[in-house]
Amino acid sequence: MGRSPCLPCHWTMNMCMHKSDNAGHAGHDAHAGHDMSGGHAMFFVSGEVVTILFESWKTTDGGMYTLALFLCFFGCVVTMFIKRYVDASYKKLALPLRMVLALVYFNLSFAVMLVVMTFNAGVWFACMFGLTAGWAILEYQDGDSNKHDSVNLCH
Secondary structure, eight states: OOOOOOOGGGGSSSOOSSOOOOTTTTOOOOGGGGGOOOOOSSSBSSSEEEEOOSSSEEEEEHHHHHHHHHHHHHHHHHHHHHHHHHHHHHTTTTTHHHHHHHHHHHHHHHHHHHHHTOOOHHHHHHHHHHHHHHHHHHHHHHHHGGOOSOOOOOO
């Protein structure tokens, strides 16, 4: 049974995830000699070896993994605090400062998304609990003076 042809590499991020010699496979001569059999897990995995955001941030043992989980947790708490500050400072701060705060918030939010996309179960739980803890702390600080309508969160 022959293999199915790949989409052109600029159409897909996977860039043909099979090993081949690329001989006679038009448009893929530039990939000759590259091992394209890697890939990214699309299901949750467990274990203490995980690369988070950068190749240099790779956990190799339980201690480094635990430290990474704490950093993910607290990074998510900080993200929620910055989001609240950006929301609360609307029109109170000068536009350039609001833009800087929004930029920091957007970067942290996308970083959290990328961290969660490691599909490591421990990292995912650390991020979800961190976001939830940040939200809960802020809600507790609001107390009864700022009750929110649980149905209409837009106002």
